[in-house]
Amino acid sequence: MRKKLILRIFFVLIVLLIFLLIFFKLTDKKISVENDTTLIEENIESSNIIKDVSYTSRDSNGNEYKLEAAEGVIDQKENNYIFLTTVKGSINLRDYNQIEILSDFGKYNINNYDTIFSKNVIIVYLDNKIKGEYLDFSWDKNLMIISGNVSLKNNENSLKTDVIEVNLKTKDVKIYMYEEKKKVNIKSQN
Secondary structure, eight states, X not given: OHHHXXXXXXXXXXXXXXXXXXXXXXXXXXXXXXXXXXXXXXHHHHHTXXXXXXXXEEOTTSOEEEEEEEEEEEOSSXXXXXXXXXXXXXXXXXXXXXXXXXXXXXXXXXXXXXXXXXXXXXXXXXXXXXXXXXXXXXXXXXXXXXXXXXXXXOSSEEEEEEEEEEETXXXXXXXXXXXXXXOOEEEEOO
16 A cells, blocks of 8 residues: 555656646747747848948939938838938939038938938038038929028038028029028128
């Protein structure tokens, strides 16, 4: 009788030990699966990063728009937008001089090529250098709107304003302030 009791206790302990081993193995796998899921999510997020971004588009008139950036991140919510860093753009209009654009950041629409340049925006055209905080460039509308602490300098003049609007098709330029009472500040270098 005593042997049977010892065998039963031994048998119960072995079953309990097997049960505990299985439980700990499953728990360990669950932790491993959770860690793998986190790793996969991080990989998905980092896989949206593109290094050395470059886009070029041409219209039917032979005008070209080229955009380069050190890095781009595809927008998770609207995948037709790419957020850019260290951005350089160039606009080559047929029978016209090249316009260079630099900025710290940008937002590029891959469907219509519209680009928003932001932070430390610099536009160079001939001997003109325009600085601002924001540039909204529309390829379809042939329009550049520079705003936010805008200054323009060339060999002859310097000016400060709220907005400079350039129609690339007609070459018309509008310079204005947001408030009617404020005036554009123009200084002659001579």
